Amino acid sequence: MHSSETTTPGTTSPENVRRVACVGAGVIGGGWAAHFLARGYDVTAWDPAPDAGPKLRRLVDAAWPALTSLGLAEGASTDRLTVTDTLEQAVADAQFVQESAPEKLDLKRDLLARLDAATPPGVVIASSTSGYPMTDMQTAAADPSRLVVGHPFNPPYLIPLVEVVGGERTDAAAVAWASRFYEVAGKSVITMDHEVPGFIANRLQEALWREALHMVASGEATVRDIDLSITEGPGLRWAVMGPMLTFALAGGEGGMAHMLDHFGPSLKSPWTRLEAPELDKELYDAVVAGCDEAADGRSIADLVAERDRGVIDVLRATGRLHREGDSR
Ligand SMILES: NC(=O)C1=CN([C@@H]2O[C@H](COP(=O)(O)OP(=O)(O)OC[C@H]3O[C@@H](n4cnc5c(N)ncnc54)[C@H](O)[C@@H]3O)[C@@H](O)[C@H]2O)C=CC1
């Protein structure tokens, strides 16, 4: 479906983008705004919630110390954020649009059509969706060719990865343009050449999440056990090496081949229950109560600050603060 060529669907090349619009300014839209501001862009933002402006500024202010310690682009400032009264004002002069509205298919469909109508021709519009295929979201837009998925990870101002993919009616040039733009804006990009259910990282996370919920539901593990099992175990390795190379090392000098010979048969062992569990009230309450217990009196803001400090330490320790191709 897509070529790997980077062309410029609009009038601006990815390297020359200066103005970005963030539409939907909650956890993710706000995180994107903080990221783009730290990279020196002018950011316009719109969100229909009555308290959206102050909420967004609080989020950006909370992220700014972490971003400052990572290093701001020249000229980067929170003063370059403008919260607009209308969606149309937010995108009128935008050279790239990042949509981060609630995960509801009808809402995304209507919103992307509205964004397409209001955004200058050729400007690429990306959706932060966690899993909807763009093919299903682009059906109401007059020009679906410039609509792509740009799936971030929370918080977008610290976690480098963005997964980029188009829909059946997306122009390959828009996918290539978006991938290059995210790279210039300091992200690590995986570009998919066709739609994959759950993209890549969420498909993997979902498998883990389902198993975790099954274990809580059946009393096999507590919420604390599950979190510890990752933070004190595989999670430490995964920040350095992915699950494939990590397991290759499980084969010693024989590498992955020996690992497969040795442990391949255990793939068939009845360990997993990948059917989604029923998210009934009992399971829901157990997961929420377990997280409250694990927070041990720390507020969400405390936890966010703790997570941000930890992620920065990991990025520093693994030499990933300055990535190749990161020109801002
Ligand atoms: N929370 C997460 O960890 C991640 C979420 N995402 C995706 O990001 C998107 C946004 O999710 P969150 O920020 O978590 O949700 P959120 O609930 O924190 O924020 C959504 C924002 O959208 C606003 N909104 C409501 N109707 C709107 C409309 N018609 N147009 C524009 N904005 C509207 C709301 O007022 C709210 O501020 C979703 O597509 C989600 O799947 C992607 C990666 C991670």
Ligand SMILES: C[N+](C)(C)CC(=O)CC(=O)[O-]
């Ligand atoms: C919970 N979530 C499915 C919305 C998470 C993501 O989409 C990505 C992330 O931040 O892990």
